[in-house]
Amino acid sequence: MNHASEPQNVDNPGEVNTGKHWRRLAPVALLYFIASNIKSTVQSALYIIPALAISVQTTSVIDTQWFWPAVCAIIALIVISGIVSYLFYQFRVRNSHVEIRTGLFNRRHINLPFWRIQNVKVERPFYYRPTQFAVVVLDTAGSAKEEAKIVAVTQRYANRLRAQILNERTEFLQNEESAEAREPVEDTESVSQSPGQDTVINRRSLSDLVIHGITNNRVWIILGALAPFYDDLAGMVSDWLSRHGLQLEQLVGSSSVTWWQWGLYAFTIMMLIMALMALLSIGGSLLTYYGYTLTRSDDRYVRKSGLLSQQEVSMRQSRVQMVAVKQDWLDRVLKRANVFFEQNKTGNQQNQELMAPNKLLVPSVTLPEAGALCEEVLPDSRLFSQTFSPVTPFYLAHHLLVRLFPVAVIVALILILEQQWQALSVAVTAAVVVSIAIWLRYKRWGVARDDNYIYVRSGIIGEDFQVFPLYKVQQVVIKQSVMMKRRQLASIKFVLASGSVTVPFLKEVQVRQLANLALADVERSARSWM
Amino acid sequence: MTENDSSAVAAFENREVDVKTLPDMMAVSMQPISPRYRWLNLTVAVAAVVIVSAILSFFRYQSFMAVPFGLERFYTMAIVVVCTLGALSFIYHLLADKKIKYCLREQDLVMQHGLIFRKIACQPILRIQHIELKRGPLDRVADLACLQVFSAGGAMHTFEIPGLRLTDAQKVRQYILNHKELDAK
Numbered sequence: 252m253n254h255a256s257e258p259q260n261v262d263n264p265g266e267v268n269t270g271k272h273w274r275r276l277a278p279v280a281l282l283y284f285i286a287s288n289i290k291s292t293v294q295s296a297l298y299i300i301p302a303l304a305i306s307v308q309t310t311s312v313i314d315t316q317w318f319w320p321a322v323c324a325i326i327a328l329i330v331i332s333g334i335v336s337y338l339f340y341q342f343r344v345r346n347s348h349v350e351i352r353t354g355l356f357n358r359r360h361i362n363l364p365f366w367r368i369q370n371v372k373v374e375r376p377f378y379y380r381p382t383q384f385a386v387v388v389l390d391t392a393g394s395a396k397e398e399a400k401i402v403a404v405t406q407r408y409a410n411r412l413r414a415q416i417l418n419e420r421t422e423f424l425q426n427e428e429s430a431e432a433r434e435p436v437e438d439t440e441s442v443s444q445s446p447g448q449d450t451v452i453n454r455r456s457l458s459d460l461v462i463h464g465i466t467n468n469r470v471w472i473i474l475g476a477l478a479p480f481y482d483d484l485a486g487m488v489s490d491w492l493s494r495h496g497l498q499l500e501q502l503v504g505s506s507s508v509t510w511w512q513w514g515l516y517a518f519t520i521m522m523l524i525m526a527l528m529a530l531l532s533i534g535g536s537l538l539t540y541y542g543y544t545l546t547r548s549d550d551r552y553v554r555k556s557g558l559l560s561q562q563e564v565s566m567r568q569s570r571v572q573m574v575a576v577k578q579d580w581l582d583r584v585l586k587r588a589n590v591f592f593e594q595n596k597t598g599n600q601q602n603q604e605l606m607a608p609n610k611l612l613v614p615s616v617t618l619p620e621a622g623a624l625c626e627e628v629l630p631d632s633r634l635f636s637q638t639f640s641p642v643t644p645f646y647l648a649h650h651l652l653v654r655l656f657p658v659a660v661i662v663a664l665i666l667i668l669e670q671q672w673q674a675l676s677v678a679v680t681a682a683v684v685v686s687i688a689i690w691l692r693y694k695r696w697g698v699a700r701d702d703n704y705i706y707v708r709s710g711i712i713g714e715d716f717q718v719f720p721l722y723k724v725q726q727v728v729i730k731q732s733v734m735m736k737r738r739q740l741a742s743i744k745f746v747l748a749s750g751s752v753t754v755p756f757l758k759e760v761q762v763r764q765l766a767n768l769a770l771a772d773v774e775r776s777a778r779s780w781m
Numbered sequence: 782m783t784e785n786d787s788s789a790v791a792a793f794e795n796r797e798v799d800v801k802t803l804p805d806m807m808a809v810s811m812q813p814i815s816p817r818y819r820w821l822n823l824t825v826a827v828a829a830v831v832i833v834s835a836i837l838s839f840f841r842y843q844s845f846m847a848v849p850f851g852l853e854r855f856y857t858m859a860i861v862v863v864c865t866l867g868a869l870s871f872i873y874h875l876l877a878d879k880k881i882k883y884c885l886r887e888q889d890l891v892m893q894h895g896l897i898f899r900k901i902a903c904q905p906i907l908r909i910q911h912i913e914l915k916r917g918p919l920d921r922v923a924d925l926a927c928l929q930v931f932s933a934g935g936a937m938h939t940f941e942i943p944g945l946r947l948t949d950a951q952k953v954r955q956y957i958l959n960h961k962e963l964d965a966k
Contacts, residue, residue: 348958356917356918357915357916357917357918358914358915358916358917358921359913359914359915359916360913360914360915360916361911361912361913362911362912362913362914362954362958363911364911364958367909367910367911391910391911391931399911595933724905724908725904725905725908725932725933725934725938726902726903726904726905726908726932726934726938726940727806727902727903728900728901728902728903728938729806729807729900729901729902730895730898730899730900730901731898731899731900731901732897732898732899733897733899736899746932746934746935746938747934748933748934748935750935751934751937751938759807763805763806763807764800766806766807766903767800767803767804767805767806768800768803770803770804770806770888770889770903770905771803771804773905773907773908774888774889774905774907777907780908780933
């Protein structure tokens with residue numbers, strides 16, 4: 252082990268290897284550890300602040316004898332844990348691998364090959380400014396939480412390391428997919444191709460967007476924009492009503508209005524709100540998707556749309572992990588569907604589906620168009636000419652008998668004992684509706700495969716499809732309960748970089764076939780998923 | 782990569798695959814993880830019950846200060862809850878830890894676990910993004926390590942084999958690292 256605290260004594264230009272010995276960080280890293288401790292403490296303390304504020308008001312916490320010792324203890328803890336993190340942090344870079352060892356109690360040993368690193372960031376927090384040091388953040392496709400950091404190296408070394416990693420990655424990509432020039436690891440999605448080769452794949456007309464507005468609730472776009480004005484709006488509405496002789500407060504409290512009049516009022520207001528929502532939704536749809544064009548330039552798909560500000564989203568074809576065709580009941584009535592090109596997601600984004608940055612949406616296309624789009628992105632895929640093999644009836648049995656039935660019986664028994672007949676009838680209706688939904692879903696579930704793709708169909712009233720190439724599978728998981736094993740059944744989950752796809756209650760033979768086929772395709776073809 | 786035009790035709794050639802002759806991920810011979818893992822978990826379950834009960838009993842029967850809010854009324858209930866949870870955890874580990882098995886194949890890692898729901902997961906080595914060896918304080922006492930393998934599938938699908946002997950874990954890691962160098966470059 253090398254106790255020299257200087258990681259930067261590799262001064263051969265272009266040389267990034269630190270050799271066999273583990274290295275400590277420069278002492279300035281202490282600042283970083285302490286700062287990040289403070290940050291996480293403050294973040295977790297945010298929840299306590301209200302409680303603290305109240306206790307400060309009611310009792311005089313600051314005056315108690317233990318307050319200042321407690322504050323000191325917390326500060327001491329932060330500093331000590333920073334020092335410990337520093338002392339127990341070691342790294343080395345060799346053979347095109349970054350290795351990091353951290354932790355006092357929980358020892359972690361991270362091993363990161365250069366060519367698996369998706370992105371390298373060199374950060375300089377403000378307290379590093381006076382020094383020559385920088386933080387290297389290594390981003391793998393894992394998740395945002397799992398990124399690795401080399402906390403304090405000289406800026407020169409950081410830049411060399413970055414150059415080396417990016418270099419190696421480009422080399423790796425080139426080796427992997429025959430000879431084809433490409434840019435060194437892209438930073439942000441930007442389009443820099445010659446515009447001459449652009450071909451328009453899809454356009455959405457005004458009527459398409461109106462349909463999209465009706466079938467997909469886009470009210471939130473407008474509601475979000477109006478948020479600052481809610482109070483004023485509420486004031487305006489009640490003013491307007493009172494000018495027309497309607498006092499909301501009076502109306503609610505008055506006994507002169509009978510229940511059916513009330514019902515009528517409520518109904519009318521509901522209808523008005525619904526109509527308004529639909530209009531707003533169409534407005535929202537037009538706002539975001541006006542002039543929608545999907546073009547292909549070289550290996551990129553570019554989406555341009557927007558009424559006021561034009562957005563441009565681009566996605567490389569090789570990045571598309573899966574194509575999803577989604578259709579809910581209203582879409583089904585109008586024979587439309589939304590098509591999503593899904594690429595890998597980084598971190599735990601909790602985004603509304605229609606706006607998720609890792610998805611490229613083609614709104615409300617007709618079914619033949621959906622098939623064509625799917626074939627465009629995933630060559631040779633034949634979505635609509637597949638015969639889907641259904642899931643076994645045990646799916647139905649499981650959900651109806653094991654899941655729904657016990658709950659329904661318990662609720663029913665309680666309601667009967669309490670003699671709540673009205674509630675009982677509601678519960679029974681609900682159970683029937685849920686059963687029908689389960690049955691419909693059972694009818695929809697299905698899986699099909701051809702030589703290159705797996706197709707999964709699901710949905711209740713509308714039909715949803717998911718299509719992905721076998722070789723882009725990241726991991727395969729087979730699940731089987733004791734009962735399922737006895738009946739030779741299993742569920743299968745394909746983990747893709749864009750999320751996972753599950754098909755429940757298939758025959759075990761079928762599951763084995765699918766799993767082995769996907770694995771063989773991944774391992775035999777050795778093609779990159781990016 | 783691009784799949785357009787000529788390269789796409791070549792890439793999507795129609796090979797014939799005889800599915801029956803493919804290696805079967807459910808039929809591999811699995812090897813168990815270290816039996817120490819189970820012992821460790823059982824010991825932890827017992828120790829946790831003993832320690833928590835001791836702390837509770839101490840507060841119940843000490844005479845330095847009054848227990849606030851009359852919490853001593855809940856003493857028996859708390860002990861019962863602690864013991865039940867401890868017993869459940871004990872029984873679970875007694876039965877379930879034996880079921881954790883893994884297998885390292887030439888091209889992938891297979892792991893099986895689960896008591897009532899058996900889960901078999903298969904992680905192709907080619908799709909591994911990075912590897913991590915994790916060792917908590919108790920793991921280190923027992924000379925165990927937890928091997929975590931990250932793919933692009935996200936944090937939800939981290940492939941994790943717990944309770945490996947340290948030497949085994951290191952060997953598996955080395956195998957994976959070597960494998961990629963052979964294969965990917």
